[in-house]
Amino acid sequence: MTAIELVAASLAAAAGAVVQGSVGFGLSLVAVPLLAIIDPRLVPGPVLCVAIVLTLLLSHRERGSIDLFGVTWGLAGRLPGTALGAAALVVMPQDRLSLAFGVLVLLAVTMTASRLRIRPTPLNLVGAGLLSGIMGTTAAIGGPPIALVLQHSPGAQLRGTLSGFFLVGASVSLLALVLVGRFGRQELLLALALLPGILVGYAISGRTARWLDRGYTRVAVLTVATVAAIVVVLRQLW
Numbered sequence: 001m002t003a004i005e006l007v008a009a010s011l012a013a014a015a016g017a018v019v020q021g022s023v024g025f026g027l028s029l030v031a032v033p034l035l036a037i038i039d040p041r042l043v044p045g046p047v048l049c050v051a052i053v054l055t056l057l058l059s060h061r062e063r064g065s066i067d068l069f070g071v072t073w074g075l076a077g078r079l080p081g082t083a084l085g086a087a088a089l090v091v092m093p094q095d096r097l098s099l100a101f102g103v104l105v106l107l108a109v110t111m112t113a114s115r116l117r118i119r120p121t122p123l124n125l126v127g128a129g130l131l132s133g134i135m136g137t138t139a140a141i142g143g144p145p146i147a148l149v150l151q152h153s154p155g156a157q158l159r160g161t162l163s164g165f166f167l168v169g170a171s172v173s174l175l176a177l178v179l180v181g182r183f184g185r186q187e188l189l190l191a192l193a194l195l196p197g198i199l200v201g202y203a204i205s206g207r208t209a210r211w212l213d214r215g216y217t218r219v220a221v222l223t224v225a226t227v228a229a230i231v232v233v234l235r236q237l238w
Contacts (some may be wrong), residue, residue, distance in 0.1 A: 001039055006193060009038050012203070013197030017054055021205025022212055024150075024162035025143030027051055029228045030238075035194075042190055045183040048174045049191035051199045055198045062160030069165040073125035074132070074146050078169050081133020088134065102232030104131070107143045109226050120149050126159040129165075136169065141232055144225035149237050151221045155213035158221070200215065 001009065016031030028047070035042040059066065118124055128145040136142025146165060150158050177183040212220050 001190075001193065005038050009035055009042060009194060010197035010200075012038065013050065013194045014201035017198045017201025018205045018208060019224065020054060020135040021058060021159070021202050022208040023147075023217070023224050024159040025166070026146050026224045026228070027054060028141055028143070029224065033231070039190075041186070042194065044193055045174070045177050045187035046191035048170050048177065049183070049188065049215070050194045051170045052174065053168065053195065054056060054198050054202060055163045055170060058159055058163035059167055061206070062156045062163065062177035064160075065154065066160035066164050067150075067157055068164075069122055070125060070150060070153075070161040071168075073122045074161075074165045075168055077126035077131075078133040078136075078142075078146075079130025079164065079172065081130040082137050082169070082172065083133075083187075084130070085134040085137025089137065099233060102229045105135075105148075105225060105229035105234070109144075109148070109222055109229065117152065118149050120153070124149050133169070136173075141228045142169070144228050147221050148225060151218050155209060155217040158217060159209065 012031045012034035016027040016029070019026035019030050028051075032043055032047060035047060125146070128149040131145035132142040135145065143162070143166075147158070147162060150161060153161065174183060175185075
């Protein structure tokens with residue numbers, strides 16, 4: 001990468017880290033499209049690698065608020081959802097899958113905005129985790145389903161629980177890339193190039209998260225989920 005590309009990639013990583021550090025998800029939504037334009041080699045391996053670092057930091061920051069109940073049941077759906085998403089990519093066109101899930105997220109946001117409360121029961125968490133695994137595999141945006149189920153949680157609990165959930169999911173995905181030869185020395189060096197931006201964004205998110213905790217967390221979750229769904233839908237329509 002040139003110096004200008006490195007600065008641009010660092011800014012994209014920092015912006016994504018601010019969003020995820022503030023709301024609990026959104027790194028892929030903000031950073032991935034920009035990084036893919038700057039240098040396609042940055043996606044997916046290097047982004048997954050720094051995402052693990054970010055979720056580790058967030059998990060530590062919110063360690064006293066992590067809901068292990070939510071993490072456990074969400075992962076019970078996430079892991080098979082990842083396998084189903086991979087299988088779906090083989091038998092169905094990716095654009096149709098991504099479009100369908102983008103519409104589903106918009107529908108879910110509309111339902112929750114109408115004050116319909118989706119309780120974080122084991123069944124709902126497994127279902128959200130399943131959708132998250134499928135969407136994360138087919139559309140690279142897996143945060144909205146699980147975030148919508150947990151949206152009524154206090155800000156710190158939401159961020160901590162989502163971080164624990166994503167930490168395992170991203171680690172499994174990175175391991176899969178290693179096993180198929182898609183993550184090696186070059187990808188690790190590119191990840192190290194993104195790391196300063198991630199650390200800066202994480203530091204900034206400490207302040208923005210406290211502001212959202214004043215009663216704006218749920219609005220932020222619905223907003224980021226809506227933008228994520230629109231991005232997926234428009235990406236496939238165009």
